[in-house]
Amino acid sequence: MNILITGATGFLGGHLADACLRDGHRVRALVRPGGDTARLSTLGPGIDLVPGDLADTASLARAAIGCDTVLHSAARVVDHGSRAQFEEANVAGTQRLLAAARAAGATRFVFVSSPSALMHLREGDRLRIDESTPYPTRFFNHYCATKAAAERYVLAANTADFTTCALRPRGIWGPRDHAGFLPRMIASMREGRLPDLSGGKRVRVSLCHVDNAVDACLRAAAAPAERIGGKAYFIADREETDLWAFLTDVGSRLGCPPPRPRIPVTATRALAAAVETAWRLRPSAATGPPLSRYMTALLTRSTTYDTGAARRDLGYDPPRTREDGVSGLLRWIHANGGVQAWTQPGRTRTDQGTT
Secondary structure, three states, X not given: OEEEEEOOOOHHHXXXXXXXXXXXXXXXEEEOOOOOOOOHXXXXXXXXXXXXXXXXXXXXXXXXXXXXXXXXXXXXOOOOOOHHXXXXXXXXXXXXXXXXXXXXXXXXXXXXXXXXXXXEOOOOOEEEEOOOOOOOOOEOOHHHHHHHHHHHHHHHOOEOOEEEEEEEEOOEEOXXXXXXXXXXXXXXXXXXXXXXXXXXXXXXXXXXXXXXXXXXXXXXXXXXXXXXXXEEEEEOOOOOEEHXXXXXXXXXXXXXXXXXXXOOHHHHHHHHHHHHHHHHHOOOOOOOOOOOHHHHHHHHOOEEEXXXXXXXXXXXXXXXXXXXXXXXXXXXXXXXXXXXXXXXXXXXXXXXXXX
């Protein structure tokens, strides 16, 4: 296939580029002018780097020429910013890319969405939810609302000759991620600044190793159109994860003290609301609040997903187990400067998060 990848300088997009080239596909990567393309430039003649931006219609048209498949993983994934910023990046950008892909004659459009598209502001634990779960009437934040809006546009664009689908991986983790939830949590643990926010509760979550997310994307790119067109799919690791036990385990293997002290969930949520409110009074353009209600929800709510539809329609069978994934991540960390290099500030932010 001739595949256009957005977000290829980011975490998931970079792994997608590697996998597509490994499988013999030709790759075109949309990269922002001035972006860090050093690693992509070493991948050989099978990849074509096209400067552009989701806000630039002309650059999208250039990038889409000759491509039959689009893997759209770029997004604004931070938990701060104005509604207009999120609308422009996540909704308008996706609409422009859809139009460019159709005009160029592409026949497949795979959108990397998020379970956050279904995240309600006020809800409790949700276990083993599937794709029958409706969109909420009140979204948790701008990120959630705009991912849902973009997903709806993508699914509605499905036609007989233009197959669209959406994948919803949560908490993507693995090698080369310097800005996702796991390196951020380990950085705080390493400095002794991460309290146990579970309140003593077992927080059960579905996470997704990057290799499993990539596998699902490539399966979605090749699956029969009549099977997947216009549908969304949850994508997750095979194992359900006890979040705080997982963080403690990974941290201990890297010589980090365990999270402490334990804070009641109600106190954590109240603190997050206060910190977020104070940050809005004097916001930093570069970074979000040190603790937000969204982050707190992800760390204290049990949420797991049923991936049966992905198994049925995509043949999805997660190739990477959690233990294999952790072992591989630790090998990569130790081979690339250790835990300090992995978690140090200033690394390139990922284009697709995992939340």
